[in-house]
Amino acid sequence: MAKYRNLSSELNLASDSSSPTSLNSETACAVVRSSSNILDIDQSSNCSSISAHSQPNLNSETLSEDATLSLDSQRMLGDVSVPDPASSSTCDSSINENTANNETFDTTAEDIGTGRQLKNVCYFCDKDRKQNKEELETEATISSVHQTQVCPPDIILNPSLCTGVAFDNFDRYVDTINGKETLHDTVGITYQNIDGNSHSELNEDDDTNTEDMLPPPPPSKRRRTLTEIIPDITPYSKRLKMIGRLTPVQIDQPSLPESSSLLQTVDLLHLLSHVFHVPNTPSWTGFNCRILEDNSLKQKVSYLTPINLSPTNVSVVAYTMEQAQSVGKECGQAYAQVSYDLAIAKIALKIQATEGLKFSNLFIHLGSFHLMMAFFKAVGTFIDECGLSHMVIESKIIASGSVNGIIEGKHFNRCKRLHPLMALGLQILHFDQFLKTERVEHNFVKGQIYEDLLEYQDKKISQSSTLRDLLPNEILSQLLTSYQQYIAETRQGNHGKTAQFYMIYIQLIRYYVNLWRSIRMGDFEMFKAVIPKMANLFFIVNQPNYARYCVKYVDNLNNVADTHPGLEDDFNKGFFGVKRTDKPFSRVPIDLTLEQTINADAAKRLSGISHFTNSIAARQRWSKSHSIRAALISHVLDICGLRYLQDVTADLQPNRMKIYGKQLADFVEVLEKNCNPFDPSLDSENLYSIATSKPVSPEVADYLISIEENGEGLRNQFINECAEDESRFDKPIKKNRVLNFTEAPKKKKLALGNKVVELRMQRDLFGRMLGISLTHKVDIEKVLSFPLTPMPTSMCHPDGSICKTDKAQLTKLMEKKLETAIDQQPSSFDISIVDGFFMLHLMKEIPQTFDGIAKKFLSAISQMKSVRIDVIFDQYFSPSIKDFERSRREESTIPVSIGPNQIRPHNFGAELKNMEFKIALVNFFIDHWDSEDMVPFIGNKIIYVSFNKCYSYKVLNNKVVRSIEESLSCEEHEEADSRIIYHICQIDFDADVVIRCSDSDILIILLGNMDHLNAFLKIWINIGVGNHQRYVNVNELYRILGDSLSKALPCFHAITGCDYTPAFFRKGKVRPFKILEKSKEYQSAFGNITTDNEDLLDSTFVILEKFVCQMYGVKNSSDVNSVRFHLFSNTFQSKKSDENFEKKFRNFDSSSLPPCKAELQQHLLRVRYVTKLWRNAHLKHPTSLSPVASGWTIKDNKYDFVWFLGEQLPSSIADIIIQNERVLRNDDNDQDDDFNTSSNESDDDDDCEDASFVCNTIME
Incomplete structure (x- = not known):
């Protein structure tokens, strides 16, 4: 086996990232074609031999030198012999036949493509090889497992090569019959420095025993399966505890190492290269790869035997820790290193703390890749709904469906690409603003430093370089120094909260960049310094596990010289990452290496384990044979000339740099069109969303601006607590209230209590x-003469909201009067008057930018067939008597800033409920319609826009001329309803006028002001939308109703319920209008309510009280208190002594009673105020009355209703007892028709509301 290690180490193939474990169809065909010429099968001699005739330079010596294979690999290839050149003639006869076979095979391979079928065809073509792939792979794997070491065969047992271990989980669903036992393995890798001068110590000691270590020859019966390797895992039953003290916070400890200033300058040079459009400037990774020197050693990666158990199982974690120790011991290392993700690492750290000395020689790393993903999630919480995601979608960098994955930190590749790009785009805008602030011309600066920036594209910088070496240009050095000072000022909030927020985001991404750079460069000091900065964010955004274990990990790193002497030297050499290629700046986190190697290979559809059955033995065979397969594939590709070694990173490819530059330019352009966060015109006291231009609440702004400082305070507090109490570490960390842009504006909630x-x-x-x-x-x-309730149940619901009525019912009544009138509206009008916000609500297919909205809106208005068009908008006062109505409509009051190129909010209709948005939008129209771009839309028409002033727009000499029309300005009119009437009453020539609106108030107010017209006008109102759009002839309607009834309508509309005043519960407008229509007395009183004569006003109030009594079905009574009593007694009084105690009452409760006199008095005061506004709509100053003296009061800077004056309840018993022994009589026989309380007369179905159930609940 020692010989095998030598051969594998010479090949250096098992851990090479460029050695694929599977081939696509094109490569497979090329390999087969080339290898078939190299390894021709001599069918005539019934033997497999290598023919060198198709490759003259290939001989036995070349093969032995360049492609020496291990015994296992040779067994997988079969018995290969190199024939004598003299015998090559025996094979010549088969050349033509082999050529034809190769052509047939090429066609078949191209059609089959990739996969197991192509592989089996390859094996079948070799007639004498009866074993398929599974048999070959199984025999090779069995040969390789005859060893007692944990280290894979290609790992050199040498302490100087820094060998480490990492474990993770591999989860994949496997289709089983019962749905149980799906794939959930613990997989591991070993990684080791590659050094050609080092070799295994075992080679020197065990050469004499190599023959004994060779595996036995394969049996006659071929094996397709591997016997499962069952690890000896001891159940872990100890109770885990994390006991230990942390090192207290050092106040004078430097936050960043000395190298940070040099690296920050490198980042600024990258920024300037993009600002001044230096050609071929890549992304941040490519830029650093291009200019930073990296002579560190590569590492190779080998696979450990998988374990068929979850990696978070405590017993499995303890077993992996023992395996890591075994790897270190076999390699002769004093200490072993093992890397886990957080879920496994926290268990391992607890086991280490529980066991004491047993695992003291083990150093546990927290996976940096998973740490980055957690940090991306924390950053996503910080920027959620701030507008950046909308900007990247608008610039088409990502699709909308990817946003959640980026905000939640789940898509690592997208996050690592997108966040630096967004941060760089924001920095470009920030630098441009810096030049504007310093009043320095962009082109002037470019001319001074452009040549130096070009040189940096090919310059090499080492960690030993100084700033003087990096910045020989004094102008460039001064520019960067000034800009760094400007960055510090922005970070402190000197340029506004919006700029400060986005500068904090840039700083957060710089923490990620510094962590990524520290791993790629092997900068241990930077690595230690940046993790606490990231932990600050974990503490403040409620990621407690990463918060506490990052603190523990950093504490272990800082104390490694004391706990593991000598291990710090390995860290300083960059051994907390893995570099698998010769490319500079290519070292990656250890746990990311695991994801890119064994987990990535296992997940491959064709060559991984995803097509295996639920067999741990098959998965173990796959892992154990990985190094053999990698060696074979690399060997064949080398011979075929199909193996290409990358010498540049993908980020330096021309096409990649082109795409990156375009995406960055698009992102910056979209930012400028919407809302530049560094624009000094933004209110410095507000923090704005760059998508909606809405500010967040001060509470949210303070939270986001102080997020780093507050997070650091929480981290220091936790560390100090753990330094004082050894049991504090595992105790819960208190959650914080997280505030960000997703916090909706606080809406006023009615008092349900x-x-x-x-x-x-x-x-x-x-x-x-x-x-x-x-x-x-x-x-x-x-x-009953007292109000009894805090608010009148006759005009309010129990939840505190006022009763409303269907105002459209009154308009329908008016239109019925015209059913017999035949009068067709003209085809065109002299003057068109439109309700501006109503027209905005009608807009369809709203353009994306506000410039487009302004043009489309003006175009829609200009299409009206009138020479003069008046566009009337509501004006907004604060406080306003309409505050309660706006609260009901949930209108928000968030300040908004609007620009021409700014992208509109996604839900434009919802934004029209924002009072501040509407103000900003109308002001934008007023300013933007003054531009020359509006000439084609205005044409020969005259456009009037009434808002705070009245502006006129017309075209003279092909230019738009805007002027203020003082005669049409009515600053004291708040609602567009009365403003429209004012404009009509100022027309001093005969004309046909059309009003385009939807509000029934306008028709009522106009009828009440027909006697104030200054000329003969024929007025039409165009109401409704779609198929319900229709014209109402106002002149004809006025003639039918008459002057008296028309003048009474404004007061009638106010007393029966409008936007300013509550309605009477279930009384509506239909029946009260019939009462008014029949009574001249009521018509006269409704017209006299605006009088300033106190005597006349008192008598008018008496008549109005009589009208209210009649609304409740009681005629000839002008005392609502008496009506309240009679309605109550008539409903609940017993008529016979023998009637049932339980009695059903139809639709009768406290809301069915009229208001008491004190409540009605305040209601009539409000009616008088509103009527005066409407009846005097033809005047610039419609009323001199104050709302405070007319039924309203100021509360929280808003007008609120005064429901009554005086006592709500009797103050003493004496006030409500009968002193003269008068008893309540049954007045059934004495009551006349005046007290008619039938439902047909007292209730109106046109205003059906949910009845109050108070009295029903009590009486029944």
């Missing part, structure tokens, strides 16, 4: 009344 409060209050109230009635006669009428 009011329902409980009301029920409890009603229960206590009626219980108290029953108790008082035991000793006194209670005056129920007096009790």
Whole structure:
């Protein structure tokens, strides 16, 4: 076996990454064609021999020197003999036949492709070889397992070659009958430095015994299966515990090694190469591969015998630790190294702590590859929904379906490519802003440093290089120094929170880059320094396992000189990664090597174990024969001339550099079009999403900006606690509240607790009344004159929301009046007036950019057949009497910034609920429509835009001229409804006017202002959408209704419920309108509510109270308190002494009673305020009233309803007891038709709401 090790080490094939374990069809055909010429089968002589006639330079000496195979490999090839040149003539006769056979085989191989069938055909073509692949491989494997060492045969037993071990799991579903026992193996590799001057110590001592170690010849009966190798795993029953103290935090400990400044400069040179478009500048990996020297040794990788148990099984973990010790002992090393992922490593560390000295010579590594994936997940939490994912999707770098995998850190290859690319794109924008801040021309700087940047493409830098060697150009050195200072200022928040956040992201990616570089360069000091920085993020984003075990791992690394003397020298040589090629900068994490070797080979569809049955013996045969197969394949490819050794990394290939440069340019372009996070115009006090331009809450911003500092504080706290208490390590780490851009704006929630409060209050109230009635006669009428509830149940739901009614019912009533009128609307109008936000909601196929939205919106407006078009937008006041309605609509108030090239939010319709977004959008329209790009859309029309001011747009001399129209500006009007009326009333010439809107309020307000028109106007309202779109002739409707009823409509609309005022529960608008329509008294009172005459106003309020009483079915009564009592007593009073105590009440509860006088008084004050706004819509200053004195109050800088003034409940018992012994009489015979409470008269189905169940619950 020692001889075999010599041969394998000479070949250096088993661990070579360029030695494939499977061939594609093209390569397979080439191999067979070449090998068939080299290894011709002499059929005539009935023997297998090598014919050299097709390759003259090949002879026995060449074969023996270049391709000496082990006995196992030779047995797999069969008995191969080299004929004497003189005997070659005996084979010449078969050349023509072999040529024809080769052509036939080529055709067959091309059609079959790859796979087992092609391999079996190859074996069948050799008529004398009766063994198939399984038999050959099994015999070779049996030969190789006749040894007692754990080390694979090709591992040299030499302590100077730094041999290490790594274990992982290999999971693959295997189809079994019962679904049990699917594949779940523990697989392992050994890795060792390749040094041609070293050889096995065993070779020197055991040469005399090699014959005894040779495997016996194969038996006559060929074997296709390998007997399962069952490891002797001792069950581990000890209770695991992690006891030990950590080294306290050293305050004066340097954060980064001295080499970091040099490497940071290299990264800045890479940045500048992309900023100034230096040709053929690759990605970060390719750039470092190009300029950094790497003369470190390669390693070879061999496979250990797989174990048919889960690697997280405690007994298996202990067994793998013993195997690692055995490998170290066999190689003569004082210490052994083993690498695990976190799930296995934490068990191994606990076993090591529990066992004490037994595993003291073992150093356990935490897999850096899995650490990087966990870090990507933490970074994903930090940037989730900040806008970066939207930018890379928009720039077509990734597909939308890949975003979650990147945010969660599951797609390592995509993460390692995408995060550095995004960080570099952000740095390019940051550097451009730096030049603008310093007022330095881009081209001037390029002219000063461009030649130096070109030189760096071919320059070689070693770890011993200095900054002076790297930056001989003084201008370039000063530029980098100034920029580093600018970076520090941005990082401190001097340039705004948005710039600070994205600079923190760049810094986080730099931690990953530094970890990746430290492994690739073997920089142990950098490796130790960067892991704590990554652990800070684990602590703050609730990844406690990686947080605590990263701390433990770093503590072990820092103390390795004391715990494992001499092992630090191996670390300083880079032995915490594996380099399998000659390419510079190609060392990778040990656990990633395991994924790329045994796990990757095992997962191959054709040559791996995925096509095996659920047989551990088959999988063990595959692993044990790996080195043999690799040697054979490399040998054949070398002979055929088909083996190509890469001398450059893939990142340096021209096509790869071209693709990377395009993706980077696209990403930067999309960022600039949307929202440049380093733009100084952004509010420095807010942190904005670059996708939506929305700021997060101050709480979220503070959390994200301070994430590193807070994470470091948590890490230091944990370390100090573990330094003081040896049992602290395994105790739970308190979770933090993680805040990021996914935190939705806080929406105002209505007080659902009011329902409980009301029920409890009603229960206590009626219980108290029953108790008082035991000793006194209670005056129920007096009790009902109080509000009783915090808010009126006649106008509010139990959850605190106000009652609403279907406003469209009133419009339908108006349209019914026109059913008999025949009047076709004109084909064109002189003036078109549109509700701006209504038109925005109608837009379909919304463009991606706001520039496109502005053009499409203006184009849609300009298509109206009118010379003049007025676009009216709502204005937003704060506080506003519409605050409650906006809260109901869940309108948010998040500041927004909008630019022409900015990508619109994905859900544009939802954004139209954001008040700040609408303000920013209209302001953008006002500014953007002033550009020359809008000339084709405006044409010969005049566009008026009414917002805070009224702006006019028209084209003169092929340019857009914008001006402010003071006569049409109405700053004190908040709603577009009244603004539209104001514009109509300012028209001073006869014209046909059309209003495009959806709100029924406009029709009502317009009818109330028809007497204020300044000219003869024929007005139409175009309402509805789609098939329901229709025109309403306002002039004809005004004629039918008459002036008195038309003037009364605004007050009627306000008193029965609108956006500003609550509706009466289940009263609607249909029946109240019929009452109004029949009564001139009510029409006159509704018109007089805007008066400033106090006497007239008092009498008006009395009439309005009478109207409310009649709404509740009681005629000729103007006292709502009396109506409340009579409705209550008529419903609940007993009429006969022998009637059942239990009584059913149809749809009657506390919300069925009218409001008391105190509640109605505040409601009428609100109605008066709203009516005055609407009836005076033709004026610039519609009202001088204050909301605070008109039924509202200021609460949290918003207007809230005042439901009543005075006491909610009686203050004392004396207030509600009957002093004069008056008893409640049954007034059935005395009641007249005034007290009609039938459901047909009191309820309106057009406003069906969920009834309050308070009184039903109590009374029933």
